[in-house]
Amino acid sequence: MSNTGGRRLKQWLMEQIQSGQYSGLQWEDESRIMFRIPWKHAGKQDYNQEVDASIFKAWAVFKGKFKEGDKAEPATWKTRLRCALNKSPDFEEVTERSQLDISEPYKVYRIVPEEEQKQSKTSMMAMSATTISGEGRDMDCSPSEIEDFMKEEEGCSIQASPEYWPQGNINAFPLQQEPLPSGSLGSVWSQMMVSFYYEGKLMHNTVVSHPEGCRISPQQHLGRSAIYSSDSMQSVHFPPVELIEYDRQRYVTRKLLGHLERGVLIRANQEGIFIKRLCQSRVFWSGLVDMGSHYHPIPGKLERDAVVKIFDTGKFLQALQLYQDGHVSAPDPTVTLCFGEELTDPSSAKGKLIIVQISVVNCQHLLDSVNMRRSQPYYNNPSLDVADDVATDQMARIYQDLCSYSGPQRPACYRDNMPITA
Structure with a gap:
């Protein structure tokens, strides 16, 4: 090495x-x-x-x-x-x-x-593969270093901030300023799949369908006001650390969760995925956002209490169009959140203590449809009716609603070229 x-x-x-x-x-x-x-x-x-x-x-x-x-x-x-x-x-x-x-x-x-x-080095090579895989960690910091960092955070003063989405802020959720179009548009674009990983191992996943999104926080978080109620937004909890196999990993993960008490707020709509960090711990992310001609996820760090767009639906649709035509690789409909540790490269996520991955269910369905079409042996035959081959009636209606929506900052649509047609 x-x-x-x-x-x-x-x-x-x-x-x-x-x-x-x-x-x-x-x-x-x-x-x-x-x-x-x-x-x-x-x-x-x-x-x-x-x-x-x-x-x-x-x-x-x-x-x-x-x-x-x-x-x-x-x-x-x-x-x-x-x-x-x-x-x-x-x-x-x-x-x-x-x-x-x-x-x-x-x-x-x-x-x-x-x-x-x-x-x-010779001694390390003599260790069993089981021990190395169980206790060794492919991460930026060892468990003791993460504990040291959390001690650093404990010395920082924390001011309570509103634990809800901003109201009337046009920069935060532009599509919410006008009534949503009739039909299922609002509900289908608010559905998210949330998956939890501890050191690369999938521990739990759940679907969020509440129109106001969800709060992701540890189970022990106790609400003291109406904003924590189920009517306000959906509550999603980190999996219990008792599910972790190794003692050391379980101990450090529990310590880190102690700094995630207030959690993060996540919300999705036609524009994309938005997040608001409330917790004390640092949170890093990687997602597809509007970065000019780039169609790959970019990393970022969340500032506390700021509403940040971490996934752009319009950018995803543009990339999906180019992917369908064979110009770029498949766009990733998933946003990756890393708690407590820096995330400079999404490929290193499997070595992190706590990773949460979020995807808009609708975007995943669209990607699956394009992949299905590309897998057909007659993919390049323009005379075939693509809708008959890959798109369900439900997905066709969703795409039609999105393209006909006339609200502000409408994502670019490709009615004539996309494989999902009405």
Whole structure:
């Protein structure tokens, strides 16, 4: 297994220590085998971001994760460097020498000699495959690092915000400003399939059909006002951690769920899927949104209390049209949410503690219909009636309703070319 990333970190960090420009970053011993790195909690009264987060910020800049003008996220910077240190074979934390309860706290790390690394690698290879698959994790941070990050979050002040969708905000839900067209349009585009994964294993899925969407939160969340009632929106809960097989994974997942108490609000309509993050934990997402000529999911991070569009129906229909004509790969009707851990690449989702995937049921049906048509041996014969081959009457009515809808920001429709016809 290559550790070139660790080598780059080692060279970079040694240069930073030698520079002497970061307060508290210094050698711990004369032989320069161990070093101190400042570790002040962001919640401390005398915390100074420019000083106390400077080395973490520098690593984020070096890795291309931050540039001047971006929003400052010192806790994220700190987590990123901590993960890099703990994943690298070149470093080992010396916990007995760390001082975290003093006015200027620091951690101590040791530079691991290459010979010792080779011995450690040999020992790891001797472990059974069962043990590795059960306790090892293909993720950005180890369980202990996630716990450290959650401790960072505990020091942040949380202000209660309205736990409902904004009313009368034209930027939030443009299609709700006018009455929905008659028929089943409103209800069919509000139906979502929600699937829960713990470390890549499917634990539960459910269909959301409430027109106001749903709140996804842990089971222990107790409502104290009418907004939590079933009349307001559908309640969907994370699966119980007792379903997790491994003790360590179960323990850390339970800790993370403790930071998801207020959950997230999810809602779908003809425009797409919208989300509002209420929970304390960070939430990252990947979905198909309007990004010019791109037809692949993009990653993003949710800010607390902001309504964000994470899936664009119009963009999906455009991509579906191009896919039908053989110009692009099949568009993904699914949005991926990752709780507590950064999601830079959807392909890494299977290694995360908690993943929730959401898809508009109607979009999945449309994609299935196109796939069915493409699988036919006479797919390229233009004289065939596509509707007779692939589209049910129900789906045909749905597509007709969508294309005839005259509300604001109507998604582009392709009545003449799409395989679903009236």
